[in-house]
Amino acid sequence: MRDVAHDGRDRSSEDYSSENSAGRTPADRGDPILQIDSVDLGYDELLVVSGVSLEVYGGELVGLVGGNGSGKSTILRAVSGMIQPRAGRILFGGRAVGKGSPHQMAEMGIAHVPMGRQLFPNMTVEQNLALGAYLPEPRKHRAGSLAHVYDLFPDLHGKRKVVAAALSGGQQQMIAIGRALMLRPKLLIMDEPSLGLAPRLVKEVMQAIRLVSQTGLPILLVEQNVKQVLQISDRTYVLENGKLVVEGPSKQLMGDEKIRRAYLGL
C-alpha cells in the first residue's frame, strides 16, 4: 500500500491486559463442565482469537460478549468442533473436543441454540420440540422433557399445533431454546439470541434464559448485547479483537469503563 502522510489522527492502542482478579472461579465448584484453555484460533494465515481462557462451571450462566468481529463466533466454532485450536485446548466434561459434525456435538450433550434460530418452519411447535429429543437417550424422556419445556414457556403450549413460521420472533426463540432443552444437555450454548428482535422481545428472551438457568443447567451465552447479559448472567467475559479484556462477576462489571472502550473503541 502506498504510504501517505497523514495528520496524526492515529491513536496508539492501549494495552488491555486482562485483570484476572475478582470473580475468579472458586475452587470449591469442582471441575468446569467447559474449559477453554488459552486457545489460539484462526483461518489460513489469519489469527482471530489469541490466548483466550474461559470456564463454565455447573449451574452457571456465563456471558461471552464483544462487538462484531471480536472473535465470539470463532470461539463457538471451536467449541463445536468445526475448527481446531492452533494452540491451547478445549475440554468438555474433562474430554478434549475433537473435530466433527454438529450432530456429534449433540451426541456429546452440548445443545446449541444457533444464531438465527434454525427452526423447521413448516412443522408445528410440538414437532419442532419433539425433534429436539431425536437421539435415543433423550427420546426415552421425551414426554417429561416436553412437559418441562411447556412448564417453562406456557405460551408455547397454547401454540403447540401452530407451524413455527407463524410465530413471532420472540416465540420462535423460545422454541429454539425449548428444542435445545429437549436434548437434556449437559451444557447449553446460545449464539446471539437477541439478534433481530425488537427491544420488548429481547427482554422477554433474556428472562426466559434466566429461567432456564435457574433450573441448574450451565449456560454459555454469547451476545453482543452487553447490558442485558450483565443483568442476567453470573459471570461475564468481554472480548475485543480476539483477546479477553475484562472478566468477572457480572454485577462488578456493570458500568465498567473497559467494556465501553471495548465496544466504542474510545
Added chain:
Amino acid sequence: MRIINFSHGDFVVIGMYTAIVLYTQLGWDPLLSLLVALPLGFLLGVVLERLILSRLVDVPEGSTLLATLGLSLVVQNTLMLSFGASPRSLNVAYGSATVNLGPMTLSVIQLVAGGIVLVVIAGLYLFLNYTERGQAVRATSQNRLGAELVGINTRSVHSLVFGVGVALSVAAGIILIPQLFVTPVITGPVFTLKAFVVTVLGGLGNVWGAIGGGLLLGVVEVLGAAYISFDYRDAYGLVAFLLILLLRPEGLFGRTVKRV
C-alpha cells in the same frame, strides 16, 4: 433434498427389465419381483448416493445434475448392451382380464397398479409424519443446520432419501411393465421428464404437491389431447412446466419456503 436427479426415469426402466428377466427366466410374477426389488433398489440407491452424490456436497449445484446425467447414460447404455434396442414388454396371464364396475370397465392390472400407488402414498405419508426417521427427513429438508443441531446425521438422511427414491422408481417400473413397452434409451428420459414436470407443477419437497402435480399433469394431457390436438399430448405438460417455472417457481401448491 433439492437434488435434480437425471437418472430417475432410468431406475424405472431398471425395474421394468428386472420384472421381465425374473418373469421369463424364473417365472416370477411381477408382484413377487416387487418384494425382492424394493430392498435391492433401496440398497442400490444408498450405494450410489454414498459413492457419487455425497461427494458432490461443496460443489456448484450443476455438478449433481451432471453426475446424475452421467449415471443415466451409464444405466441406459448398459441396458442397451445387455438387452438390445428393441422394445420389450411383459405379458402376464391376467394381462387382459377386466373387471366391470358399474358403467366402467377397468383392467385388473390397472386396478392393481392403482392400489399399489395408493399403498405407497399412504406408506410415505405415514413414514414422513409418524416415524422418527420420517420426521428427521422432513427436518433435514426444511433446515439442514437445525437438523444437525438436534443430533440428526443429515448425510445418512440424504442416503436414505435417495435409496427410497430409487426403490420406488424401480417399483413403479415393475408395476407398469405389463401395460407398457420399454426400450433401454428412450423410456428413461420420458419418465425423468414427466417426473420433473410433476414436481415442478406441485412444488419441490412436498409430497402432497407431488400428488397434486401428478394428477394435474394427467388432466392437462388428457384435456389438451381431447380439445386441442392429440398429437401434442406430450407437449402440454411441458408447456405447463415452463409456465410454472417462469411464473411461479415454488410450484402451484408449494409454500414459499420461509427461513426461520
Added chain:
Amino acid sequence: MKRFSGSLAQLALFIAVGLALPLLPGTNFSLLITLLLFIGLATSWDILGGWTGQTSLGHAAFVGIGAYALALGTNRLGLDAISAVQLGVGVAVLFALLWGSLTFGLRGSYFTLSTIAIAEILRLAAINEAWFTGGSAGLFISSLPEPFGLDLFERRVEYYLALVYAASVLACVMWFASGRFGYEMRAVREDEAAAQASGINPTRIKLRAFALSGALTALGGGVYGAYLSFLDPHNLFFLPLSVQIALTAIIGGRGTVWGPALGATLLILPAELFRSVFAEANLLIYGLLILIVTLFVPRGLIGELERYLLRRRYAREQG
C-alpha cells in the same frame, strides 16, 4: 497482443492438419466430418455453457433449426444454399433471444430444465407438423443447389465445409477470449452480483452469448444437414444430441478455447471407431467419463491443465 498471435499460430496449425489429412491414403471422411462438426458444435455450446456458465441441454434444437432451414429453404422456399443457411442462423438468433429473455431469470438447474423442455416442444412440433417438416418419418434431402459449383453431396466438399466451420467457430472464440466480451462472460459466470459492481449488465451478456452460441450451432446444423442428407427429428432435436454436445465440451474443459475440441477428439473418435462394438450404446463412454470428470476433474481436462500451468508459472516467477 502476444496472446492473440499465439492463438493464431494454434489456429493455423489446426487448419494445416485439417488440410493435410485428406491427402493421406484411405481417409475415412465420415469420421473426420463428424469429428469436425462436433468440435464446432461443442465449441459453440461452450460460449453459453462454459464461458457464461449457463448449462443448456437443449442445443439440439439449434442443430435442428440449421439443418431444417437448409432442407426446407432450398426445397420448399426455393432459396440458394447460402441464403437458406443464413435464414437458419437468423431464426436461431431470434429464437435464442426470445428463449433467453424468458428463462434467464431462472436459477442454475432450473434454467437447464427449461432448455430441455423447450427443445422437446420443438421436437414435437417437428414431428407433428408433417405438412411442412416431413414429420416423424423424417425429411430426405433429394437435391441441393450447387453454390460456386460445389456438389454438397460430395464427401470431400462436405469435409472442407466442416473444416471451415470448425475453424471459424474456434477463431470466433479466440477473438473474444482475450478481449472485453470474453471477460464479461467469465465475470457473469463467476458471480453476477460482483459483475454488476464492475458495471456489467449480466442479462445483456447472457443474451449476447446465447445468440452467438445459437447462431454458430445452427450454422453447424446446416453443414450437418448437408452431410446427413436425411433429417430425422428423433435425432436432430432430441435430448441425447444435446447431451452429447454439452458433455463433449464439459469433459474437455468448459470455458477454455481448446477444451471442447479436445473433448470432441477424445470422445468422437473412439465412439465412431468402436461403433460396431458398442452398436448404439456409444454414449456409455460419455456417461462414465462425465462421472469421472465431475468427481475428480471438475474443471475438465484443459481447465485443470491451464490451472496447473498458471500455478507453476507463478511459482517459477516467484523464484
Added chain:
Amino acid sequence: MPASRASPSILQAERVSVRFGGLRAVDDVSFRLECGKILGLIGPNGAGKTTLFNALTGYVPLSSGRVTYLGSDVSRSPPFERTRKGMGRTFQIERPFEGLTVLENVLIPAFLRFPGRGDAEAWAGECLERVGLADRRKQLSSELNLARRRRLELAKALAVKPRVLFLDEIMAGLNPPALTEMIEFVLSLTLDGTAILMVEHIMQAVVELSDHIIVLAFGKKIAEGTPEVVTSSPLVIEAYLGGVDDA
C-alpha cells in the same frame, strides 16, 4: 474537519425505507455525502446497516424514499448502471472471480473505462499498484489470503473510477499493522475528491476516518454527527451496550 456547506453534495438519501414483509429493516433514513468526505455508518448487529448499504448501491429495492447521485435520481437504477455512473463498491465477503488471476479480476472493471485490452490492462495494473498487489498479478485470485483478497476487492472497486466509494467492512479481521495501513490508504483515496461511505465495526477505524457518522439501531437513524459527538452520545452508548430500558 470543518463542515463546509458550500461543497457540492455527491450522494443524497431522502427518507429511505426498506421493508421485508412486515419488518422495517431500514426506516426513514436521510443523509448527504459531500465530495472528498468520509461518512461512517455504524450500529449494533442487525441494525440494518448492510440493508441500507445494499439499498444505496441498488442490490436491494427501496420500499420508499429516494437516492440521488450527482443530482440525478438513481433510486430505480440497477446496480450495474450505478457502477457505470461512478458508484463503486466492495463486498463484505470478498468476491473475487475465482477462476481468474488477480490481474484479470481487475481487468474486468477496467474495461468499463478502457474498452481496449492494452489500455485496460495498464489501468488495472495501476490499480493493483495502488493497493500493493502488483507483484501478485499473475496469481490465481482464489489463492490469495484474506488480507490480500480485501485489497483485491479495493482494486476492483477503484478500477471503475468511482466518484463515491462504498466500503463494506474492509477493516474486519485485519491485524493491527494491516489495520493502520488500511486506514491510511482509505484516507489517501479522498485526496482527489472521491467521497466514501463506509460500514464498519472496527470503531478505531471509523472514529479516525469519518468526517461524519450515522448511527443506526433497529433500522432507524438514532444519532449523527462528528465522531466526538456520536461516541459520547448516551443514546449511542445505550444502543451499543444494549440498554433496552433500565429494568
